[in-house]
Amino acid sequence: MHHLIPLPAFQDNYLWLLHDGRDAIVVDPGDAQPVLRFLQQHQLDLKAVLLTHHHADHCGGVPELRAATGAAVHAPAAEALPAAVGPVLALDDGERIELLGIGFELIAVPGHTAGHGAYYAARAPGGPLLFCGDTLFSAGCGRLFEGTPAQMLASLDRLAALPAATRVCCAHEYTLSNLHFAQAVEPGNADIGRHLERCTRLRQQGLPTLPSSIDLERRINPFLRSRLPPVVATLAQQDPLAADEVARFAALREWKNGFR
Numbered sequence: 309m310h311h312l313i314p315l316p317a318f319q320d321n322y323l324w325l326l327h328d329g330r331d332a333i334v335v336d337p338g339d340a341q342p343v344l345r346f347l348q349q350h351q352l353d354l355k356a357v358l359l360t361h362h363h364a365d366h367c368g369g370v371p372e373l374r375a376a377t378g379a380a381v382h383a384p385a386a387e388a389l390p391a392a393v394g395p396v397l398a399l400d401d402g403e404r405i406e407l408l409g410i411g412f413e414l415i416a417v418p419g420h421t422a423g424h425g426a427y428y429a430a431r432a433p434g435g436p437l438l439f440c441g442d443t444l445f446s447a448g449c450g451r452l453f454e455g456t457p458a459q460m461l462a463s464l465d466r467l468a469a470l471p472a473a474t475r476v477c478c479a480h481e482y483t484l485s486n487l488h489f490a491q492a493v494e495p496g497n498a499d500i501g502r503h504l505e506r507c508t509r510l511r512q513q514g515l516p517t518l519p520s521s522i523d524l525e526r527r528i529n530p531f532l533r534s535r536l537p538p539v540v541a542t543l544a545q546q547d548p549l550a551a552d553e554v555a556r557f558a559a560l561r562e563w564k565n566g567f568r
């Protein structure tokens with residue numbers, strides 16, 4: 309029996325922790341304290357840290373966690389990490405590791421950062437599992453700090469092609485504001501309205517809207533839907549010069565950057 313826990317941190321981060329009642333792994337621990345508290349409360353042994361990218365809210369807690377637990381730290385080989393993170397076990401695109409008896413594959417998803425990676429477990433108990441950092445959010449995607457729109461579109465295409473039942477563990481609780489943007493992009497999409505109602509109730513109760521699923525994201529996420537006719541039509545009004553799918557995706561990301 310595995311347990312999947314989103315530990316809240318900072319304003320809106322989730323530090324995803326997976327454990328089997330004895331051993332644990334954690335993804336993107338920007339802060340060590342919530343992780344150490346949880347490990348102590350549940351008497352868990354931290355075996356490994358998985359990093360998706362170099363931003364401080366994702367790897368800032370690594371030195372303290374490493375000192376306290378001796379956990380191994382895995383990271384995408386293509387990502388340049390701060391020196392303070394220390395030595396990591398670098399994973400190339402498609403490389404696999406086994407943690408808690410589960411196989412994880414590194415999927416290279418450049419765009420938000422140059423070497424951003426996601427971790428995918430096809431045969432995790434309870435169904436396929438994806439830790440996607442700041443690449444895919446529910447109803448949204450990460451900002452393009454280091455990569456190009458073409459890279460991000462290709463990265464999201466890879467994630468969207470995973471099995472429909474894949475549980476999607478995003479690193480931030482951005483769902484409500486993303487859904488407001490999604491509604492502006494696709495006013496006629498009833499799935500978006502229904503999910504907005506559901507997530508509004510969850511947030512009123514202080515509950516996470518995550519994990520999402522690949523199936524749900526294909527239905528509500530404008531960044532996975534930028535080639536569909538209603539979205540293409542809306543983007544043609546936003547940016548009449550956007551002539552191909554990459555330019556339209558770039559126009560969509562630009563629109564979101566300024567959306568309030």
Ligand SMILES: [Zn+2]
Pocket residue numbers: 361363420442
């Ligand atoms: Zn980031």
Ligand SMILES: [Zn+2]
Pocket residue numbers: 363365366442479480
């Ligand atoms: Zn982040």
